[in-house]
Structures are given as structure tokens and as C-alpha cells.
Amino acid sequence: MSEKTVPYKIYLEEHEMPTKWYNVRADMKNKPAPLIHPGTKAPMTAAELEGVFCAELVKQELDDTTAYFDIPAEILSFYKMYRPAPLVRAYCLEEKLQTPAKIYYKFEGNNTSGSHKLNSAIAQAYYAKQQGLKGVTTETGAGQWGTALSMACAYLGLDLKVFMVKSSYEQKPYRREVMRTYGASVTPSPSSDTEVGKKILSDFPGTSGSLGCAISEAVEVAVTTEGYRYVLGSVLAQVLLHQSIIGLEAKAAMDKYGIKPDIIIGCAGGGSNLGGLIAPFIGEKLRGEADYHFIAVEPASCPTFTRGTYAYDFCDTGMICPLAKMYTLGSGFMPAPEHAGGLRFHGMSSTLSQLYDDGLMEARAVGQTEIFAAAQQFARSEGILPAPESSHAIKGAIDEALKCKETGEEKTILFGLSGTGYFDMGAYEKYNDGLMTDYIPTDDDLAKGFAGIPK
Amino acid sequence: MSEKTVPYKIYLEEHEMPTKWYNVRADMKNKPAPLIHPGTKAPMTAAELEGVFCAELVKQELDDTTAYFDIPAEILSFYKMYRPAPLVRAYCLEEKLQTPAKIYYKFEGNNTSGSHKLNSAIAQAYYAKQQGLKGVTTETGAGQWGTALSMACAYLGLDLKVFMVKSSYEQKPYRREVMRTYGASVTPSPSSDTEVGKKILSDFPGTSGSLGCAISEAVEVAVTTEGYRYVLGSVLAQVLLHQSIIGLEAKAAMDKYGIKPDIIIGCAGGGSNLGGLIAPFIGEKLRGEADYHFIAVEPASCPTFTRGTYAYDFCDTGMICPLAKMYTLGSGFMPAPEHAGGLRFHGMSSTLSQLYDDGLMEARAVGQTEIFAAAQQFARSEGILPAPESSHAIKGAIDEALKCKETGEEKTILFGLSGTGYFDMGAYEKYNDGLMTDYIPTDDDLAKGFAGIPK
Numbered sequence: 011m012s013e014k015t016v017p018y019k020i021y022l023e024e025h026e027m028p029t030k031w032y033n034v035r036a037d038m039k040n041k042p043a044p045l046i047h048p049g050t051k052a053p054m055t056a057a058e059l060e061g062v063f064c065a066e067l068v069k070q071e072l073d074d075t076t077a078y079f080d081i082p083a084e085i086l087s088f089y090k091m092y093r094p095a096p097l098v099r100a101y102c103l104e105e106k107l108q109t110p111a112k113i114y115y116k117f118e119g120n121n122t123s124g125s126h127k128l129n130s131a132i133a134q135a136y137y138a139k140q141q142g143l144k145g146v147t148t149e150t151g152a153g154q155w156g157t158a159l160s161m162a163c164a165y166l167g168l169d170l171k172v173f174m175v176k177s178s179y180e181q182k183p184y185r186r187e188v189m190r191t192y193g194a195s196v197t198p199s200p201s202s203d204t205e206v207g208k209k210i211l212s213d214f215p216g217t218s219g220s221l222g223c224a225i226s227e228a229v230e231v232a233v234t235t236e237g238y239r240y241v242l243g244s245v246l247a248q249v250l251l252h253q254s255i256i257g258l259e260a261k262a263a264m265d266k267y268g269i270k271p272d273i274i275i276g277c278a279g280g281g282s283n284l285g286g287l288i289a290p291f292i293g294e295k296l297r298g299e300a301d302y303h304f305i306a307v308e309p310a311s312c313p314t315f316t317r318g319t320y321a322y323d324f325c326d327t328g329m330i331c332p333l334a335k336m337y338t339l340g341s342g343f344m345p346a347p348e349h350a351g352g353l354r355f356h357g358m359s360s361t362l363s364q365l366y367d368d369g370l371m372e373a374r375a376v377g378q379t380e381i382f383a384a385a386q387q388f389a390r391s392e393g394i395l396p397a398p399e400s401s402h403a404i405k406g407a408i409d410e411a412l413k414c415k416e417t418g419e420e421k422t423i424l425f426g427l428s429g430t431g432y433f434d435m436g437a438y439e440k441y442n443d444g445l446m447t448d449y450i451p452t453d454d455d456l457a458k459g460f461a462g463i464p465k
Numbered sequence: 466m467s468e469k470t471v472p473y474k475i476y477l478e479e480h481e482m483p484t485k486w487y488n489v490r491a492d493m494k495n496k497p498a499p500l501i502h503p504g505t506k507a508p509m510t511a512a513e514l515e516g517v518f519c520a521e522l523v524k525q526e527l528d529d530t531t532a533y534f535d536i537p538a539e540i541l542s543f544y545k546m547y548r549p550a551p552l553v554r555a556y557c558l559e560e561k562l563q564t565p566a567k568i569y570y571k572f573e574g575n576n577t578s579g580s581h582k583l584n585s586a587i588a589q590a591y592y593a594k595q596q597g598l599k600g601v602t603t604e605t606g607a608g609q610w611g612t613a614l615s616m617a618c619a620y621l622g623l624d625l626k627v628f629m630v631k632s633s634y635e636q637k638p639y640r641r642e643v644m645r646t647y648g649a650s651v652t653p654s655p656s657s658d659t660e661v662g663k664k665i666l667s668d669f670p671g672t673s674g675s676l677g678c679a680i681s682e683a684v685e686v687a688v689t690t691e692g693y694r695y696v697l698g699s700v701l702a703q704v705l706l707h708q709s710i711i712g713l714e715a716k717a718a719m720d721k722y723g724i725k726p727d728i729i730i731g732c733a734g735g736g737s738n739l740g741g742l743i744a745p746f747i748g749e750k751l752r753g754e755a756d757y758h759f760i761a762v763e764p765a766s767c768p769t770f771t772r773g774t775y776a777y778d779f780c781d782t783g784m785i786c787p788l789a790k791m792y793t794l795g796s797g798f799m800p801a802p803e804h805a806g807g808l809r810f811h812g813m814s815s816t817l818s819q820l821y822d823d824g825l826m827e828a829r830a831v832g833q834t835e836i837f838a839a840a841q842q843f844a845r846s847e848g849i850l851p852a853p854e855s856s857h858a859i860k861g862a863i864d865e866a867l868k869c870k871e872t873g874e875e876k877t878i879l880f881g882l883s884g885t886g887y888f889d890m891g892a893y894e895k896y897n898d899g900l901m902t903d904y905i906p907t908d909d910d911l912a913k914g915f916a917g918i919p920k
Contacts, residue, residue: 017479018545024472090473091557091848102546102620120575122850122885164845165557184890190897191844191890389646390619393546395577430577432887435639435646442645 019096020263027094028258029081031251033070034289035361036077037296040368042247042360043335045071046322048464054332061233062240062331066137070248077293079251081133088132088165089255092121097263098392098427104411106391111414113407114271115427116260116287117394122188123158125352125397125429126283127243130252131155134241135162144237145169149199149224151178152351152399153185154429155243160192171238173199173227177218178351185433199224206230206328221355222341226328244280245325245334245359253286260424261290271302271424273410277402278306278315278373279352281359287426292365304371305410306362307402309381311348311449314339314358315366315373317456323463325357333464336363343459346449348378349437350398356459376405377448382441384408385431397429398437474551475718482549483713484536486706489744490529490816492751495823497529497702497815498790501777503919509787517684517786519694521592525703532748534706536588543587543620544710547576552718553847553882559866561846566869568862569726570882571715571742572849577643578613580807580852580884581738582698585707586613589696590621599692600624604654604679606633607806607854608640609884610698615647626693628654628682632673633806640888654679661685661783676810677796681783699735700780700789700814708741715879716745726757726879728865732857733761733770733828734807736814742881747820759826760865761817762857764836766803766904769794769813770821770828772911778918780812788919791818798914801904803833804892805853811914831860832903837896839863840886852884853892 035041044053059068070079081089100113118126138146145168150156156172163170172194179186179198186196199219200207206226210217217223225242232240243249264271274291276284284306294300308315314337322333324341337358339345345354358366365371378398385401387408388394396404407425414421431438440446490496499508514523525534536544555568573581593601600623605611611627618625627649634641634653641651654674655662661681665672672678680697687695698704719726729746731739739761749755763770769792777788779796793812794800800809813821820826833853840856842863843849851859862880869876886893895901 018542021476087473087556101542122844122848124887161848165848183894184887187890187894187897188850188887191841191850191893193845386646389577390648393577393616393620395643395646432579432639432643435642438646439638439642442642 014101016099016267016269018101019098020267021096022094022259022262024090026262027089028255028262029086030078031081032254032258032289032293033073033077033079033251034293035074035247037293038364040364041074042364045332045334048329048333062229064137064141064143064239066140067134067248070251071246082136085132085136092128094259095120097260100392102391103388107408107411107415109411109415110418110420111411112420112422113411114424116256116424117427118256119394119427119430123154123161124432125154125158126253126256126286127155127158128161129255129286130243130249130282131158131162133252135159135166135168138239138241139166139168143168143239145171146239146241147171147228147232148241148243149173149221149228151175151221151354153178153182153433154352156194157185157188159241160189160194163194164192170194171231172196173201173224175199175219175221175224177347181436182433199227201227204230206330210327220327220344222327225326226330229326229330244282244355245357247361249282250285250289250359250361253282254289256283256286256426257289257291260287269422272421273303273305273423275305275307275403275406275410275423275425277353277399277426277428278308278358279399280355281362283426283428285359285362292370295370305406306371306373307406308373308375309348309350309353309402310375310377311451312339312345312354313375314356316375319460320363320367321463323357334360336360337366338463339456340459340462342462348449349434350378350381350402352399353402374406376402377450379446379448381405382446394427395431396427397431398434400428403427469556471554471722471724473556474553475722476551477549477714477717479545481717482544483710483717484541485533486536487709487713487744487748488528488532488534488706489748490702491532492748493819495819497819500787500789503779503784503788516688517695519592519596519598521595522589522703525706526701537591540587540591547583549714550575552715555847557846558843562863562866562870564866564870565873565875566866567875567877568866569879571711571879572882573711574849574882574885578609578616579887580609580613581708581711581741582610582613583616584710584741585698585704585737586610586617588707590614590617590623593694593696594621594623598623598694600626601694601696602626602683602687603696603698604628604676604683606630606676606809608633608637608888609807611649612640612643614696615644615649618649619647625649626686627651628656628679630654630674630676630679632802636891637888654682656682659685661785665782675782675799677782680781681785684781684785699737699810700812702816704737705740705744705814705816708737709744711738711741711881712744712746715742724877727876728758728760728878730760730762730858730861730865730878730880732808732854732881732883733763733813734854735810736817738881738883740814740817747825750825760861761826761828762861763828763830764803764805764808764857765830765832766906767794767800767809768830769811771830774915775818775822776918778812789815791815792821793918794911795914795917797917803904804889805833805836805857807854808857829861831857832905834901834903836860837901849882850886851882852886853889855883858882
């Protein structure tokens with residue numbers, strides 16, 4: 011191999027690391043619609059939200075005009091433990107694909123939680139601690155968010171109660187043990203610990219749970235337990251704010267070497283990785299300073315952007331949370347047991363939904379066998395074993411690189427590699443054994459979900 | 466937290482990365498004893514060794530005078546994919562321990578194989594490829610080596626046949642799947658694929674295997690299959706040579722900030738991580754240029770240094786490999802099912818054995834419950850979930866840091882964090898549930914192993 015002008019991996023120096031988060035809503039002309047009260051349909055007030063969320067996080071959630079928020083010193087210290095995340099030039103993948111495209115990825119899997127989730131977990135835990143709370147509750151699906159939060163809470167000495175979607179709890183006992191190693195208590199959801207859990211268990215006996223259901227349980231415990239609040243790992247505007255560190259670092263690393271991406275690709279579940287990655291770039295686009303082609307890649311089994319509808323809907327199955335305006339398949343939509351557990355949420359970040367509705371992003375849905383083929387190809391050339399979720403972005407990047415091969419264009423592609431797949435080897439085993447199938451919901455399946463969306 | 470003068474993590478720039486490996490034997494006055502033929506007891510010749518190993522690796526194995534070997538360009542390219550590994554200042558652990566000591570660790574777990582093993586895997590696979598071989602065979606215990614080699618072979622397009630100790634094969638199906646994802650074939654050992662495997666199965670029906678037995682099988686397949694050679698992930702001098710990249714990078718990073726360690730600590734199984742970490746430092750000590758206190762930490766269940774004997778012994782159970790002079794418990798010693806699977810080898814690198822025998826290192830043995838307590842404490846403060854093997858070094862570092870707390874000394878401690886524990890959650894579960902016990906062999910247990918050492 012010849013000498014490369016751009017290194018394989020760009021690590022920012024500590025003094026080059028971002029010290030502020032960027033709030034993309036400040037630059038949006040069409041602001042995301044506010045959260046509304048499920049009863050009155052009036053926008054949720056700070057006071058109402060503070061029953062569920064920490065006060066400082068509510069402030070961030072409601073603020074759609076302040077462009078930059080200082081990152082508190084203690085969070086910066088924690089970030090320094092596992093960040094900066096490398097921006098990697100995929101020289102080996104490029105060579106395998108024989109593409110003239112230049113492929114970069116921002117790798118967020120180099121920490122024990124195995125994903126970018128830690129970026130918001132430490133922020134949310136920090137504000138909870140500052141408020142003098144005893145602990146927080148949350149839900150986790152694939153387990154990345156629960157793991158990240160357990161690490162953050164261990165660091166700060168906060169209690170943590172995790173409701174883990176029952177199917178994940180059973181399929182991924184080792185995820186559960188990681189959380190326990192960091193001191194969290196982990197309950198399979200639905201559980202009989204909550205009223206909403208009991209109701210779901212009686213309405214759907216034998217259910218293996220869903221993210222929406224686990225959210226309902228975690229919220230119920232938070233609002234009924236003294237000194238506790240609820241925290242959420244995706245969807246919310248505050249999460250996208252914290253995750254902007256991904257894009258800010260990626261942009262700083264690219265700017266350092268004079269690189270400008272043409273295409274930016276992220277996997278899309280609730281929107282935390284995609285929203286964080288694209289934040290500063292779409293900010294430039296919104297301000298008319300630069301143009302980029304943004305692509306969201308989602309699972310065909312849970313096609314929120316590509317087959318969903320843009321409407322006010324519940325974020326949880328128990329319908330106890332505020333309504334959010336978003337692309338949604340309906341809170342009652344039960345996605346098939348696809349392996350990218352982190353992308354199985356029925357809704358989508360309101361911010362990303364508005365950007366998508368305004369025509370600022372493209373979205374694609376891909377079946378999981380194609381996703382695992384891309385994951386394997388990536389692992390064998392770049393060495394990193396990707397999470398199924400992250401592999402959606404890989405698939406998007408490979409497809410774009412192969413287009414460049416056809417046209418001869420030397421486009422620069424940036425994608426978000428949100429995490430690693432160490433706890434997904436059951437899924438890889440299925441793929442290795444040729445036993446993986448695709449789940450594509452029928453129009454009838456979708457209609458059932460849509461029917462539950464409030465008018 | 467106040468501003469830190471040394472960053473949390475020191476990453477070398479690409480141009481600062483070592484381009485040569487260091488061969489510590491060149492600076493040893495008392496050279497490690499040569500491998501000898503089990504029949505004739507004469508030193509193994511290059512021609513004899515080339516039936517088992519690749520020619521270039523045999524050259525490295527036999528060369529105890531050349532101090533530096535150029536790292537081939539293709540290996541440097543591969544290194545750039547996952548290296549430099551960070552040198553981390555354990556600010557958070559120091560704070561939790563309230564110690565005046567300054568603790569650094571060289572973290573080798575930031576790659577998919579989850580350990581330092583990849584450093585030698587890519588080198589050995591490269592030389593096999595250069596020699597025009599079709600494939601290689603190997604054994605794996607805990608799975609790190611097999612995973613690393615499968616990544617290296619996938620990258621270079623070499624076939625790989627792994628014999629995995631049966632107990633690990635069954636306890637760690639996900640390790641197996643990682644190797645399969647990278648295209649390796651994985652066979653539980655002992656197997657009926659080899660003569661030696663069949664013999665062991667008939668002599669010890671129901672055995673769950675051992676590293677020594679898996680080595681015998683892998684060697685047999687290599688020497689009886691056209692176009693194949695055998696590769697080994699530890700113990701050998703060539704492995705320590707490749708692993709010197711760990712110490713060379715650590716030293717370069719420390720030199721950059723004017724840091725000089727007082728104490729250097731590594732976990733000791735076959736010696737690959739410890740030997741690699743200490744290489745350039747012990748080189749300075751051997752040349753009389755500097756002094757350091759070296760500490761090897763091994764499991765109490767397999768106490769090679771602390772309770773073994775220094776003698777010529779077989780490296781494998783089947784007794785088909787050359788004899789090596791080393792600290793050993795006897796090739797028939799069957800360590801208890803302790804969780805640090807990577808440290809369960811009955812022998813030890815001849816190079817490290819000689820250094821230890823010359824009084825240049827200290828060694829300690831620790832039981833696994835204490836090791837997991839240290840692992841948990843480390844995980845909760847530094848965020849990284851360590852492998853049980855690596856946690857031996859953590860335990861050594863914590864103990865030294867606590868001594869500094871008592872005496873008030875501000876010693877600088879460097880330890881090797883060889884890898885991550887994502888595939889060891891079964892062991893963590895046992896620890897979390899309070900079900901872990903220690904295995905300390907009795908003198909009688911040891912006597913049985915010693916009885917098998919050839920006179």
C-alpha cells in the first residue's frame with residue numbers, strides 16, 4: 011500500500027474537542043412541533059415535564075432557539091475518558107470495493123457500552139445528580155442505552171432501574187450482566203412491578219415486550235417514586251443535542267484535513283445517532299452555507315420514515331407519555347423480531363421528522379439479510395464487528411460507493427458507525443448458518459398500527 | 466475536576482508509531498535456552514522447525530542477536546487500522562482510590578479481537594501468505610487468539626482452521642461465531658479429526674480439553690496437510706517480538722510527555738502481553754540505562770512462575786512439539802476451570818522465564834474472586850469492562866497504588882490492559898451473584914504435573 015495523505019484514523023487532541031453541544035433547532039425555519047398533553051392537547055409546559063424529566067433537561071428540551079449549550083466540566087472530563095471517537099478512513103473497504111469513492115466513518119463503538127449512547131447517558135445522569143436526585147429509571151431494547159446509562163450512573167453514584175424488553179432480556183443475558191456489573195437493577199418488561207405492566211401482561215399474555223411498553227413502565231416508576239426521574243436514550247430533542255458531539259467531532263476532524271463530505275449516512279431508529287452525526291452539517295445546509303446529501307437508512311421491518319405517517323402520536327404503548335409530532339407507524343405497531351433491536355421503535359425524533367418532511371433528507375429501508383451481508387463484508391475488510399443497527403449505515407455507504415464505481419465519481423462519503431456487535435452474535439450465528447429471513451410488514455400490518463394513532 | 470497536564474489518553478500520530486519490533490533477547494546476557502528436539506535433545510534446527518512453522522517466523526524464533534526487525538509495510542498498514550492503542554491516564558481510578566500514585570495503562574482491547582493478540586496474528590498470517598501457503602492452523606482457549614487470527618486471515622485471504630478448547634467452545638458460542646463471521650472453521654478440541662485427539666478422547670473420555678491438547682491437534686493437522694503451517698499466539702520468542710509493539714508504543718507515548726514509570730505490571734499466562742509490554746523497558750534495564758520494577762501477576766489456579774519449576778518441558782499435552790526450557794507446572798497439569806482462560810497454560814515464555822530466573826522480575830499469584838473485585842472496581846471507575854486475564858494486571862496496579870496511599874509515595878505505575886471482557890459475562894454473572902470460588906492447587910496437584918516433566 012502506498013503512503014496515505016490522510017491517516018487511517020483521525021483523533022482530535024483534547025484541546026480540539028468540542029466544548030459545546032449544537033442545537034440544530036435554532037437554525038430550523040420550520041421548528042419541530044412541540045410535545046403536547048395527551049388530554050388537553052396543549053403544548054406541555056416546563057412544570058408538567060419536570061414531573062417526569064430533570065429540570066435542566068426540560069430546559070434543553072423546550073429550547074429551540076439557543077444554538078449552542080456549554081458542556082459542563084464534569085461531562086467534559088467523562089468524555090475525555092472515552093472520547094474523542096476516531097474518524098476512520100476506510101482505506102481497506104475502499105480497496106475491497108475497488109471504488110473511487112473516499113469513505114469515512116465516525117466510530118462510536120470504542121467504549122464499553124459499545125455505542126454512542128454514552129454521550130447522552132452521562133449528560134442526563136449528570137443533570138439528575140446536580141438536581142440532587144437519588145436515581146433514574148429507563149428502558150432498554152437492544153441494551154446499548156441501558157449499558158451506557160449504567161456506566162454513567164456508576165461513575166456519578168446514582169441509582170438506576172432499567173426495564174429491559176423481555177425478548178432482549180432473555181436473548182441477551184450478557185447485556186444484562188454488564189449492566190449489573192455497573193450496579194444497575196434490571197427488570198424484564200412487561201413486569202408486574204408497575205400498573206401499566208400488569209395491564210399489558212393481562213391484555214397480551216405471553217408478550218415478549220416492546221420498547222414502547224418498557225418506556226411506560228420506566229415512566230410510571232419515575233413519577234411514583236420519591237427522588238427519581240425518567241431518562242430516555244433517543245427520540246427527544248435533548249438527546250440529539252448531546253449527540254451533536256458526534257457530528258461536531260467528525261466535522262472538526264474533517265476540517266483539520268480539509269475534507270468535505272458529499273454524502274452523509276446514518277442508521278435511523280429513534281434518531282439519536284443520525285441526528286447527532288448530521289447536526290453541524292445540516293446546520294450549515296439550513297443556514298445556506300454548504301450542501302450535503304443526507305441519507306437515513308432504516309430496517310424494512312420497521313419503516314418509520316419510508317412507510318410511516320407524519321402525525322401526533324404516543325411515544326409509548328401505555329399511552330402515558332406526551333404526544334410527539336413525528337413520523338410514526340403507530341404506538342401499537344409491533345415490529346417483527348428483527349435483529350437490529352435498537353431500530354425497532356415505532357416513531358422518530360420530531361426534529362428529524364420535520365427535517366425529513368421539509369425534504370432535507372433522503373430515507374431508505376433495507377431488509378436484514380442484506381444488512382448482515384454488508385456487516386460481514388465490513389468486518390472482514392475493516393476489522394470492526396459492527397452492530398446490526400450500525401450496519402444499516404454501512405449498507406448505505408457501500409451502495410453509494412458502488413454507484414461511484416459505476417459512474418467513476420470520486421465522492422466523499424461519511425457514515426456513522428454507531429457501535430459494535432459483540433452482543434449480537436446470536437444474530438450473526440443465524441446469518442452464518444444461512445437461517446436469517448426478512449420481515450416486511452404488509453400494508454394490513456401497517457394499517458393496524460396507524461389505526462391506533464390519535465386523531 | 467481541574468485541568469490535567471497529561472491528557473486522559475495519549476494517541477501517537479501515525480508518523481510516531483514504531484516501524485520496528487524489538488527483540489529483547491539481543492540485550493540478554495543469559496540467553497533463553499533453545500528449543501530442543503524431544504527425541505535427540507539437540508537444539509531444533511531451522512529445517513526441523515520449518516516443517517511446523519513458516520520459514521520467516523523460524524528465522525525470528527532462532528535469532529537472539531538482532532535487536533530490531535523492520536515491520537513489513539503491509540503489516541504497518543494493518544496496524545494503522547486499529548493502532549495506535551491508547552496509553553490512558555487512569556485519572557478516575559486514581560481519584561476513587563485516593564492515591565498519590567499516577568496510574569497509566571496501555572489499552573489493547575480497542576479492536577474486534579478484543580485483545581493484543583492481533584499484533585502477532587497479522588504478522589504470522591502475513592509471513593504465511595508471503596510463503597505462498599494456503600492456510601494455517603491454531604488453537605484457542607479463551608478465544609482472543611483465534612478471533613485475532615481469523616481477522617488477520619480474512620484480511621489476507623488465508624484459510625484458517627482453529628481448534629478451540631472444548632470447554633470454551635461450549636461456554637463461549639459467541640466467540641466461535643465471531644471467528645466464523647471472519648471465515649474461520651472452528652473445531653472443538655479434543656476432536657476425532659486428529660490421531661492425537663482420538664488418543665486423548667480414548668484416554669480421557671469426557672474431557673473438556675486443554676490448551677496443550679488443542680495445540681497438539683493443530684500441529685498435527687499443520688504438518689500433515691499440504692500448504693499449511695501452524696501458528697501460536699503466545700509463549701514463542703517470535704510472538705514476544707511482535708508484541709513488543711505494545712511496549713514500544715507505550716514508551717514513545719510516555720517519552721512524549723516526559724513520564725518515566727517506576728513500576729510496570731502485566732498479567733502472565735504464556736507471556737505475550739507481559740513480554741510485549743515490558744520489552745523496551747527491560748531492554749533499558751538489561752543495558753544498564755534505567756531501572757524499573759517489573760511485576761508479573763498470574764492466577765493462583767495456574768501459578769507457573771510462583772510455584773512452577775524451571776526445566777525443559779513439553780508445550781503440548783500430546784508431546785509432539787519441541788521441548789522448551791521454561792517455568793512449568795508440567796504439560797499434564799490440568800488447571801481448575803478458572804475464568805481467566807487465557808492464563809491457564811502450564812508453561813511460560815522461555816524469554817520471560819530466563820528474565821525471571823535472573824531476578825529481573827517479581828511474580829505474584831492471585832485468586833479469581835479478588836481479580837473480579839478489582840475488575841468491577843476498574844469498570845465502575847474507568848468505564849472499560851476488562852477481560853479476566855487483564856484484570857490480573859489491574860489487581861497488581863491497584864495494590865501498588867494503595868501501597869503508595871499508605872506511604873505517600875507518588876510512584877508512576879504502568880500496567881498492560883490486554884483486553885476486554887465482553888465474552889466473559891458468564892464469569893461476571895457468577896461474580897455478580899456471589900457464586901464465584903477460588904481454585905488453589907494443592908502441593909499434591911502440583912506434584913502430579915511435575916511428575917510428567919521429562920528428565
